[in-house]
Amino acid sequence: MNSNQATFKKPEIVFQFYESEMEEDQQIEDQIEDFQTKILGMRVKTTRNITLNFKRQNSNEKINSFHSLESSQEQNY
Known part of the structure; x- marks a missing residue:
């Protein structure tokens, strides 16, 4: 009977571990997305500055x- 109770608890622990891994993955994905947004913003800003400087x-x-x-025309007269 005790062995059955232990087997019932195992999936719950595995699920909790899996759930925490998913949360961690989501946090990492959010950080990557924020970073990409910042880089894209910098890229757009840099491109705009380059264009303005060129103009x-x-x-x-x-x-x-x-x-x-x-001045060359003035010299000719």
């Missing part, structure tokens, strides 16, 4: 070339 650089080059063109 600024282009506009600065256009302004500089315009000024140099102006």
Whole structure:
């Protein structure tokens, strides 16, 4: 009789262990998801900054070339 009671308790212990493992796995998955979200956010931000810097650089080059063109025309007159 005691051996039967012991066998009935075993699945319960295994289930509790399995349940705690699942909770731990879920926490890890949540952490990974948070991390991926942060990385994606950084990636988007970085891409936006690169684009803005590129646009600024282009506009600065256009302004500089315009000024140099102006000054070269002034010298010709």
